[in-house]
Amino acid sequence: MMMSHETPVPAPSVKWRLNGAKLFWLLRKSPLTLVGGAIMVLMLALMLLSPWIVPYDPNALDLTARLLAPSAAHWFGTDEVGRDLFSRVLVGSQQSIAAGLAVVVIAGGIGSLLGCLSGILGGRGDAIIMRIMDVMLSIPSLVLTMALAAALGPSLSNAMLAIAIVRIPFYVRLARGQTLIVRQFTYVQAARTFGASRWHLISWHILRNALPPLIVQASLDIGSAILMAATLGFIGLGAQQPTAEWGAMVAVGRNYVLDQWWYCAFPGAAILITAVGFNLFGDGIRDLLDPKSGGKQ
Structure with missing residues (x-):
């Protein structure tokens, strides 16, 4: 009987599921990952809850309260037009953190599919895709990002x-690189023999x-994307x-x-803390999922 090309084949030999023992090791041996995870959860919670917990309208102008120092009324002080900086930093998490997450989702989704397709195609198709990528990588990331942003027009999106x-x-x-390795596995060769499509x-x-x-890569990129968006x-x-x-x-x-140090200090601290938190958590994820780490930092 002929096997349909949609028939599932045995599970891959590469195992990467998180198991209880390794998760316990991470929690016990990597306090920095716990710190990064706590910062990440806190920042994500602030991003989601900021519209309901801000004490003032972040865009409300009050020229009589301009450039006030931090106080009980305004925890982070006020800006040049009297807006409450604590409220603006909280609401700003929606823009900055969401930008980092969106960048990773877009780049990771498109790049992963394109890389897998390149590895499966081989030959001329693979060469064309990779030469385009090489050209992009030959230009410094910041310079290319600034050029694209200027060409598209100044806006967060x-x-x-x-x-x-x-x-x-x-x-x-x-x-x-992963595709070139995996496509040599026996079960992948068997699936191709039975007529499985490239998409399958x-x-x-x-x-x-x-x-x-x-x-x-995605977990480590979030912090970098937040810094780049802030830049x-x-x-x-x-x-x-x-x-x-x-x-x-x-x-x-x-x-x-x-004279008004708080104006830069608090949003700058928010950028720093958020980026560090996501990077520390990304390091922990790398230790968990890297089979060559062997449980070592």
């Missing part, structure tokens, strides 16, 4: 798209085995006023940094 485009080659190369091979076999390094906001190519975004707030606050 365009900044997110520019950052995602620049990050795609990293996922393509990673996914392609990618979705059912290859992408599943490529997930561990891709997840690690574009700082130089005027990201979020525009009156949008509460951390990089844009630091850009305006630098004009008052000598």
Whole structure:
């Protein structure tokens, strides 16, 4: 009897599921990962709950309260037009953190599929895709991101798209490398012999085995994407006023940094803490999913 090409084949030999013993090891041996995870959960909670917990309207102007120092009434002080900085930092988490997550989703999704397709195609198709990626990687990431953001126009959505485009080659190369390894496995060769389509091979076999390094890359990229979005906001190519975004707030606050230090300090601290938290958590995910780590830092 002929086997249908949609018939599932045995489970992949590459095992990457989180098990209780290794998770326990992580919690006991890697306190920095716990710190990063706690920061990440806190920041995500603030991002989701900020519309309901802000004490003031983040865009409400009050010229009589401009540039007030931190106090019981305004925990982070006020800006040059009297807006409460604590409220704006909280609401700004929606822009900055969401931008980082969106960049990873876009770049990771497109790059992973493109890399798997490149590895499956081989030959001329593979060469064309990888030469395009090589050209993109030959240009410094910040320069290329700024050029794309300037060409698309200054806005947070365009900044997110520019950052995602620049990050795609990293996922393509990673996914392609995994594909070249996995496509040699016996069960993948058997599936091809029975007429499995390229999409079936990618979705059912290859992408599943490529997930561990891709997840690690994504977890480490979130912090970098947040920093990049803040950088574009700082130089005027990201979020525009009156949008509460951390990089844009630091850009305006630098004009008052000598006398009103709080204007730059608090949104800058939010960028730093968030990026560090996601990076520490990403390091822990790498230790969990890397079969070569052997339970060592």
